[in-house]
Every structure is written in structure tokens, then in C-alpha cells.
Amino acid sequence: MTTVPDIYRILPEVILTxxxxxxxxxxxxxxxxxxxxxxxxxxxxxTTLALWSSLWQLSLPEGTAFFGTVETSAFTVFxxxxxxxxxxxxxxxxxxxxxxxxxHQGEFYTLIVFGAVGMCLLTGAVELLVAFIALEISSIATxxxxxxxxxxxxxxxxxxxxxxxxxxxxAFLLYGIALIFGATxxxxxxxxxxxxxxxxxHTLVIASLALMLVGILFKVSAAPFHVWxxxxxxxxxxxxxxxxxTAPKAAAFALLLRVIYEAYPSLHSFWSPLLWIVAVVSMTxxxxxxxxxxxxxxxxxxxxxxHAGYLLAAFAGASSMGIAAASFYTAAxxxxxxxxxxxxxLVSGYDDRAILLDDFRGLIHRAPLLGxxxxxxxxxxxxxxxxxGFAGKFYSFSAAMGAGAIWLTIIGLLNSGIAAGYYLxxxxxxxxxxxxxxxxxxxxxxVAVSAAIALCFLATLVLxxxxxxxxxxxxxxxxxxxxxxAAPPSNVTP
Amino acid sequence: MHVILFALFAVFCLAGAINLLVQxxxxxxxxxxxxxxxxxxxxxxxxxxxxxxxxxVIVYAGAVMVLFTFVIMLLNAGREERTRGSSVARTIxxxxxxxxxxxxxxxxxxxxxxGNTSLGQGITTTEExxxxxxHELLLPFEVTSVLxxxxxxxxxxxxxxxxxxxxxxERTGQ
Numbered sequence: 208m209t210t211v212p213d214i215y216r217i218l219p220e221v222i223l224t225x226x227x228x229x230x231x232x233x234x235x236x237x238x239x240x241x242x243x244x245x246x247x248x249x250x251x252x253x254t255t256l257a258l259w260s261s262l263w264q265l266s267l268p269e270g271t272a273f274f275g276t277v278e279t280s281a282f283t284v285f286x287x288x289x290x291x292x293x294x295x296x297x298x299x300x301x302x303x304x305x306x307x308x309x310x311h312q313g314e315f316y317t318l319i320v321f322g323a324v325g326m327c328l329l330t331g332a333v334e335l336l337v338a339f340i341a342l343e344i345s346s347i348a349t350x351x352x353x354x355x356x357x358x359x360x361x362x363x364x365x366x367x368x369x370x371x372x373x374x375x376x377x378a379f380l381l382y383g384i385a386l387i388f389g390a391t392x393x394x395x396x397x398x399x400x401x402x403x404x405x406x407x408x409h410t411l412v413i414a415s416l417a418l419m420l421v422g423i424l425f426k427v428s429a430a431p432f433h434v435w436x437x438x439x440x441x442x443x444x445x446x447x448x449x450x451x452x453t454a455p456k457a458a459a460f461a462l463l464l465r466v467i468y469e470a471y472p473s474l475h476s477f478w479s480p481l482l483w484i485v486a487v488v489s490m491t492x493x494x495x496x497x498x499x500x501x502x503x504x505x506x507x508x509x510x511x512x513x514h515a516g517y518l519l520a521a522f523a524g525a526s527s528m529g530i531a532a533a534s535f536y537t538a539a540x541x542x543x544x545x546x547x548x549x550x551x552x553l554v555s556g557y558d559d560r561a562i563l564l565d566d567f568r569g570l571i572h573r574a575p576l577l578g579x580x581x582x583x584x585x586x587x588x589x590x591x592x593x594x595x596g597f598a599g600k601f602y603s604f605s606a607a608m609g610a611g612a613i614w615l616t617i618i619g620l621l622n623s624g625i626a627a628g629y630y631l632x633x634x635x636x637x638x639x640x641x642x643x644x645x646x647x648x649x650x651x652x653x654v655a656v657s658a659a660i661a662l663c664f665l666a667t668l669v670l671x672x673x674x675x676x677x678x679x680x681x682x683x684x685x686x687x688x689x690x691x692x693a694a695p696p697s698n699v700t701p
Numbered sequence: 702m703h704v705i706l707f708a709l710f711a712v713f714c715l716a717g718a719i720n721l722l723v724q725x726x727x728x729x730x731x732x733x734x735x736x737x738x739x740x741x742x743x744x745x746x747x748x749x750x751x752x753x754x755x756x757x758v759i760v761y762a763g764a765v766m767v768l769f770t771f772v773i774m775l776l777n778a779g780r781e782e783r784t785r786g787s788s789v790a791r792t793i794x795x796x797x798x799x800x801x802x803x804x805x806x807x808x809x810x811x812x813x814x815x816g817n818t819s820l821g822q823g824i825t826t827t828e829e830x831x832x833x834x835x836h837e838l839l840l841p842f843e844v845t846s847v848l849x850x851x852x853x854x855x856x857x858x859x860x861x862x863x864x865x866x867x868x869x870x871e872r873t874g875q
Contacts, residue, residue, distance in 0.1 A: 273840035314858035321851045351855030
């Protein structure tokens with residue numbers, strides 16, 4: 208029995224926080240006319256360090272710290288690595304695409320790094336109060352990042368919408384936490400699992416779960432809580448949209464897994480049909496709306512709603528398979544979606560000069576490498592074999608099938624068919640001959656953005672061809688989530 | 702005595718809240734909010750949470766509201782224009798309010814199953830509160846500082862006047 212110093216258990220968060228503070232202080236001390244671009248490199252280095260430290264946490268015995276409020280396990284490491292990876296790629300992507308020095312670059316990078324602190328902490332939180340504060344950190348960072356393009360008009364509008372709706376959703380989550388505290392006298396996830404079945408007032412327990420689900424499903428943009436998504440993605444710049452559509456969602460899915468599988472396993476019969484409905488509605492609404500979009504970013508926004516639906520299908524499965532499939536899907540979706548947003552950034556620019564479907568016409572002739580990569584990511588999003596998207600959908604739907612949710616699987620497969628319509632339309636358009644009179648500039652690719660796209664490409668490919676490594680990690684995570692370690696509220700490290 | 706105090710301040714609280722919505726001048730709304738906050742403090746006191754009541758008065762009714770009024774005065778916000786409101790809010794909102802009220806009323810009046818809760822035993826003194834705050838909930842307490850930091854950072858980034866880069870500001874300053 209070894210005791211691990213508490214600080215080791217939150218090492219990635221500590222590294223990210225220190226990086227953020229360092230960036231902020233450097234930003235304040237360097238002369239105003241100097242370029243802020245190098246701050247992004249500091250952020251990238253810090254994020255890489257956090258990623259490694261998170262992998263190092265695997266060598267620690269599983270357990271909690273800070274009086275049982277945060278946990279390190281294979282599950283948290285999986286999501287930490289995923290989130291740090293997304294943040295790293297987003298930073299690399301922003302490094303080359305953010306416009307000149309007038310744009311508060313320093314604050315931009317710092318906000319991304321601080322947001323990552325919240326997202327990482329959210330995946331490790333086993334105390335709902337920590338989860339709430341972590342969620343707020345990540346949300347506030349994303350609200351600000353969404354409104355960063357002040358000159359467009361759409362930016363502030365979308366940020367304000369996002370902020371108001373997001374605060375409203377957070378209030379639901381908080382209300383749910385308050386109710387479960389009223390019913391059981393605790394906000395600790397393991398304690399809730401133990402006490403919730405014994406609660407005198409069972410209605411209160413159900414109400415608390417329902418309210419929390421509203422809050423969390425908003426953050427993952429599942430229908431019917433999805434209305435903000437297209438506007439916010441359209442209003443924010445493409446690197447930010449890449450981050451928004453993946454990292455906070457991954458963290459929110461981690462929280463969702465923890466809440467329903469760890470805190471409320473006793474209410475399985477309640478949340479299982481509920482998530483079934485949400486999954487079906489998200490897929491259908493997302494895909495049907497995406498079919499009608501001419502704006503590529505709005506199309507991707509609706510596609511992200513649909514993907515949240517595919518992911519939720521995994522929740523219908525038995526716990527071990529379901530958790531593993533959901534974790535895997537988060538990773539696969541992150542790889543391909545960040546990749547496609549990276550290409551959209553390069554083609555359309557920071558200010559979305561050319562974001563309509565027609566602007567992508569003949570991309571493969573203008574920029575052969577970029578065009579082929581776009582088609583590759585689209586194929587992955589469609590879910591064609593040998594890509595991460597296929598493996599993700601395969602595991603998700605097999606988890607649903609394994610639990611006997613045949614109809615869910617059928618609806619999911621039908622939806623994949625609908626989705627192929629708009630993904631392949633974009634792929635076809637980019638493969639067509641360009642118009643003779645079109646004057647589209649050739650996208651410029653710097654070192655950082657090339658590295659970002661290469662990372663996304665490799666991740667998508669590896670997840671498609673060799674899914675076993677990641678799936679194994681996800682399964683280990685699922686096991687730690689399933690077998691909650693006894694965590695007494697007093698500081699007795701098991 | 703408890704019931705009388707509760708009834709009195711519950712009415713104050715509701716009246717303040719309604720007045721807050723009805724008033725068109727921001728200052729009047731802010732002053733009504735003080736009434737709401739202070740009445741809530743009395744509610745906490747009735748529940749036996751002295752510290753919470755004191756904190757409510759000092760932090761919310763005091764500090765936060767002073768900040769509110771300052772901001773309103775700084776912005777020199779004038780009287781709001783009265784709009785006719787959206788028709789959706791009237792056609793759906795009002796029936797929804799009635800339905801929710803009716804449902805809540807039936808549940809509370811008929812079921813009587815909501816039980817009793819009191820804050821009394823757990824946390825009353827400042828000492829016990831600080832044990833929870835700085836011991837069991839040490840991590841969330843500390844992490845809140847990151848939350849505040851990021852909010853300030855975001856406010857600075859969003860509020861800075863666009864077009865005047867730090868570069869330009871420096872030059873004009875010189």
C-alpha cells in the first residue's frame with residue numbers, strides 16, 4: 208500500500224494551469240509591438256507535457272486524491288490524452304491561421320490552454336461540485352473563443368447565444384446536483400451510487416438525474432438541445448469550431464458516462480430508454496438538417512449533432528461494451544472532425560471567405576494534397592471501412608446490438624445512409640473540374656498546420672486500421688469505471 | 702413567529718422579484734433586486750443558516766449590488782423602451798405558467814410527500830463551514846481561482862476596443 212502525493216493525481220491540470228499562467232505573464236511583459244505567435248508554441252509545449260504526464264499517471268495505482276474529489280484511472284487517462292491531443296492540434300492549427308498581431312493572439316492561446324484545464328479536470332472529477340466548476344471553466348473559455356471574431360457581427364451574436372443558452376443549461380445541471388444533495392445528502396458520485404437506491408424520496412432522485420441529463424446533453428449538442436450548434440460553429444472561426452465540436456464534447460461525454468454508469472446505475476431502466484430516444488432524434492434531426500445546408504460549416508455542425516446521436520447509441524449497450532464503444536467513438540470522431548475543420552480553415556481562411564459548397568469546387572485540382580485529405584476525412588465521417596469513423600460506428604452499433612437494441616441499430620444504419628448523401632456531395636464537388644473563371648487562391652500550408660493535419664490523418668487512419676490498441680485502452684477505462692473503488696469521504700487512501 | 706416572518710418576507714421577496722421585471726429603469730430594477738436578496742437572507746436565517754444569511758447580506762445585497770449599480774451608472778443606462786413582447790411568449794408562455802403552477806400546487810397540496818428538510822444539523826457555525834470548504838472541498842475551492850481568472854481574461858479579450866491593437870495604443874499613448 209503506497210500513498211501517492213495528491214498533486215500527482217492532478218499533474219496534467221497543474222501543468223496546463225502553469226503553462227496558462229506563464230503565457231499570460233509573458234504576454235503582459237513582452238513589448239506590445241512584438242508578435243504573440245510564439246506564445247502558441249509555449250502552449251503547444253505545455254500541452255504536450257500534460258499529455259505525457261497523463262500517460263505517466265497510468266503507472267500510479269488507481270485511486271482518488273484531495274479528499275476523494277478527483278480520480279486517476281485508465282478512464283481518466285484515456286480522456287486526458289484525447290483532450291490534450293485535440294488541444295495540441297487546435298493550437299498548431301491556430302498558429303498558422305490566426306491573423307496578424309492585432310487579434311489578441313496571446314489571450315486566444317491562453318484561453319485554449321485554460322479551457323483544457325477545465326476539460327481535463329471534468330473527466331477526473333468524482334465529486335459533482337468539482338465537475339460543475341470544471342465544466343464552467345471549459346464553458347467560459349469556449350464562450351469567449353466563440354465570440355473572438357468581433358468584426359464579423361456573427362461572432363458576437365453566436366457567442367451571446369451560446370453564453371445565454373449555455374448558462375441556462377448549466378443552471379439545469381446545478382439544479383440536478385442540488386436535488387440529489389437534497390435526496391442523499393452528498394454530491395460524491397460513489398456515495399450517490401450507494402445512497403440513491405436507499406433514498407426516501409425516489410422522485411427527487413429521478414428528477415435530479417433528469418435535470419443533470421438536460422445540462423450535459425446540451426453540452427454534447429444532442430437533439431433536442433442542439434439549436435445553438437450551427438449558429439455557434441458558423442459564428443466562430445474554424446480552428447475554434449474544431450475545438451468546440453470535439454474537446455468540450457469529449458469531456459462532457461466523460462461526465463455523462465460517469466454520471467449515468469457510476470452515480471445512477473440503479474436507474475438504468477429510467478435513463479436507458481431516454482437516451483435511446485435522444486440518440487434517435489439526434490441522428491435523424493442532425494442528418495436531415497445537414498442535407499439542406501449549402502454552408503459547409505453549418506453542414507458540419509449538423510453532422511456533429513448526428514454523430515452525438517451515433518455515440519449515444521452505444522449507451523444502449525451493456526455497461527462495459529457501451530462505455531468502451533462510447534470512449535472509442537469520441538476519439539475517432541475527434542480525429543476526423545478536427546481534421547476536416549483544419550482543411551476548412553485552410554480553404555476558407557480565418558474569416559470564412561469561401562465557406563459555401565461551391566467554393567470547394569475543384570479543390571482537388573487546385574490543391575491535390577488538401578483535396579485528397581478532405582475526401583479522406585469525408586469518407587471517414589461517412590463511415591467507410593479502414594477509417595476511424597467506420598471502427599467507431601461499428602463498435603457503437605455492435606454495443607447497441609449486443610444489448611438487443613435492434614431498432615436503434617437499424618435507425619442508425621439508415622441514418623448513416625442519409626449522411627453519406629451530404630458527405631459524398633461535398634467530396635464530389637471538390638473532385639469536379641473547377642470553373643474556368645473562378646479565382647480561388649491556393650491555400651498556404653505552414654509547418655504547424657501541416658503537422659496538425661498530419662496528426663489528424665494518422666490518428667484517423669490508425670483508428671481505422673489498428674483499432675485494437677485504442678479499443679483496448681478504452682476497455683480498460685470502461686473496467687475502471689464499472690468497478691468503482693471504495694472512496695470514503697474521509698482521506699483514507701485505499 | 703416563524704410562519705409570520707416567513708410569510709412576510711416571502712411576500713417581500715416575490716413583490717421585489719415582480720417589481721424587478723416590471724420596472725423599466727435599470728436602477729429601479731437593481732434596487733428591487735436588493736429587496737429580493739435581503740428577503741432571501743431572512744429565509745436562510747429562518748432555516749438556521751446564520752453564516753449563509755450573513756454572507757448573503759454582505760456579498761449579494763452588499764458587494765454585488767453596489768457593483769451592479771456602479772455599472773448601470775457608468776453605462777448611463779436610461780429608461781428602457783416598452784415593447785409589445787413576442788406573441789409566442791403570450792400564446793404559449795402564459796398557459797405554460799398556469800399549467801406549471803397548477804401541477805406544482807397539486808403535488809404540494811395533495812401528495813405531501815416532499816418531506817421536511819432543514820439545514821440545521823449539518824452546517825451552522827463558521828467553523829464547521831470552513832472545515833467543509835477548506836478541507837473536504839479544498840480542490841473545487843482552489844480551482845475556482847482558475848475559473849475567475851479565465852473570466853477576467855475573457856472579459857479583457859472581448860471588451861478591448863477592436864482596431865486599436867496594443868501596438869497602436871502604445872503609439873497614441875506616446
